[in-house]
Amino acid sequence: MFDEEELAAIRESREEWEDETLSEYLEYGERKDRFATVSNHEVDRLYTPEDVADLDYEEDLGFPGEEPYTRGAYPTMYRGRTWTMRQFAGFGTAEETNRRFHYLIDEGQTGLSVAFDMPSLMGLDSDHPMSDGEVGKEGVAVDTLADMEVLFDGIDIGEVSTSFTINPSAAVIYAMYVALADRKGIDRTEIRGTLQNDMLKEFIAQKEWVIPPGPSLDVVTDTIEYAVAETPGIHPVSVSGYHIREAGSTAAQEAAFTLADGFAYVEDAMERGLDVDEFAPLLSFFFNSHNSVFEEVAKFRASRRVYARLMDEWYDAEKPESKRLKFHTQTAGQSLTAQQPLNNVVRTTLQATAAVLGGTQSLHTNSYDEALALPSEEAVRVALRTQQILAEESGVGDIVDPLGGSFAVEKLTDEMESEILAYIEEIRDIGDGSVRDGVLDGIDQGYFHREIQEASYEYQKRVDAGEETVVGVNDYTIDEDPDIDILHVDEDTQETQLDRLARVKRERDDDEVEARLDDLADAIENDENVMPFIVDAVKAYATMGEVMETFSEQYGQYSEKIGLA
Incomplete structure (x- = not known):
């Protein structure tokens, strides 16, 4: 230039x-x-x-909405419409979470994001022995379609966009949402939202799974294939770097491993026989936004550029929507401190600003009390108001890619791109030319675990040595007993949930449930797409645990290999 x-x-x-x-x-x-x-x-x-x-x-920047999308996924960005404001919500029973949903919608939230409790995340029913004490504690409990009906009572799912943060049992939740639309008389093509459903990152970072990596990938591809045919408004997988970063990765590792997972899903779907331009527009991504504002902006810009180029060069994508990286961002949970928790409002504001300057499509801002408990109503409102102030008062969304052309940001973007590409090529080499095989082999060999563990260890060493300042933790500390009103989940929640589950089991047709689960088992054995069979099963009020147990019986279970060199 x-x-x-x-x-x-x-x-x-x-x-x-x-x-x-x-x-x-x-x-x-x-x-x-x-x-x-x-x-x-x-x-x-x-x-x-x-x-x-x-x-x-022209080659490296271009214009917003045009390849390589460095300057933004869309030409008008937030001048056309603001990012979707999502606040993660879910606790206790479906009734309690439904009330929180209505509260957030009334306060101006433009999209719902559902948090599930640990039993639901792991595909266990609330009456399973391992669920005892965990029901409704870190998210909402969902056992059957009956819970989904209560969860969205009074909410038009043909109008609201809903994100489901769930992975091993995501196909079951997806099936319940489709069944709910059918019951409400809403055309499947009208429902909108996103499934997290990213099983590869589970084996890399978050460590929640039911069946082994290969079969897990097959089920994800089933959801992609089903979404193309049945629910084009649903993003069937949100390829998630958030949890990779929360596990301790660097920004470049987060972006590289996330994009590699995305390319793995692309390769698997293409091997299934799907046309890349048919399914790629439905893929979405999910990133973390941490404290180093300019590094985060560079990460977002570089990720768009890498994705556009490799979707073109490696997978022959032709449609702009197939090469346009669209992503949700959540502010960094690992940055929140239990000490001086109101400081977290400032951290979240900076992280949200970085996400907007970097061109996110939707955003979740963490609540200041999340290092202590599930968010209180007041803390959720402050988190939502943070986004609304950014959108309405700050002007950060008024200029498309306002940091574009900054010598510092462009240099950091180039450096980030080089580091991301180096990691992706290394993963591709592990798979002998296949990113998918590289990701699966990397999981098996402990490659990702080692890379993230080393980065996390190095960061903690810097904190312990005082080279990294964490305000209120290793500097600017005070003696305090935080007087914060935190959310307490009613101890009666488990009993209430167990009562509803027992009632559903009493009133359903057990022969119909058994027949539908047998059909699902046959579909798995015959390598058929499992989604239609899961939809039929949940319509018969088969439980989450019964469906997931069917998968376990067919595929077996998985144990992580630890300590591999």
Whole structure:
């Protein structure tokens, strides 16, 4: 973007500045010997046109809404409409969460996001012995279609977009939502939302699974195939880097491992016989936004560029929607502190700002009390108001890609892109040319576990040594007993949930349930798409646990290999 004469003049001026102006101030020293991001990526004192001398505007940046989408997924971005504001909600029974949903909608939230309790996440019914004490504690309990009917009572699911944060049992929740639409008389093509349903990242980072990686991937591909045919408004998988980052990865690892998982799903669906331009537009992504604002902006911009280029070069995608990286962002849960919890409002605001400056399509802002408990109503309202103030008062969404052209941000974007590509190529090499096989083999070999563990360990060492400041934790501390009103889940929740489950089991047709579960088992054995059979089973009020047990009986269970070199 600059010719050689201009660069030479800038170089000469910079050297003059360093000798005549900077040197005098350096005699007093700087705050640190080394400045780096949360990911320990060193940043320079100053960036100039020299740092972006090789930048090709048309090839590397382009315009918003056009390849390579560095400057934004859509041409008008938030001038057309603001990002979707989602607040993660779910606790106790379906009735309690339904009340929270109505509260959030009344307060101006534009999309629902459902949090499930641990038994539901793991495909266990509330009456399973392992569920005891966990029912409704970290999310809402959903055992049968009856719970789903209560959860969305009074909510038009043909109008609201709903995100489901669930993975091993995501196909069952998806089936329940489809069955609910059928019961309400809403055409399946009208329901909108997103399933997290990213099983590869479970084996990499979050560690929640029921069946082994290969069969888990098959089920994810079944949901993709079914969504293309039945529910084009549902994103059947949200490829999730959030949990990879929460496990301790760097920003580059988060982006690289997430994109690699996405390419693995692409390859598996293509092997199934699906056309890339038929299903790729339904894929969505989910990223973390951490404290280093410019690193996060660079990560988002670089991820869009890498995705667009590789979808084109490796998978011959042609439609713009197949190469347009669309993503949800959640602020960094791991950054929240139990000490001085109101400080978390500031952290969340910075992280949300980075997400908006980086071009997210939807956003969840964490509540300030989440290091202590599930969010209280007041904390959720503050988190939502944070987004609304950003959208309505700050002006950060008024300019498309406002940091585009910044010497620092463009340099960081280039560096991030190079690091992401290096990781993806390494994963592809592990799989002998297949990203899918590289991800599966990397899981089996402990590759991802080691990479994330090392990054996490290095970060904690810096915190312990005081090289990383965590305000209120290792510096600026006070003696306090936080006087925060936290949410308490009623201890009667489990009994209430067990009563409803028992009632459903009494009133349903057990012969019909058994027949539908047998059909599902046959479908698994015959390599058929399982989704139509799960929909039929949940319509008969088969439970979450009964459906998932059918999978376990067919595929067996999985134990992680630990300590591999």
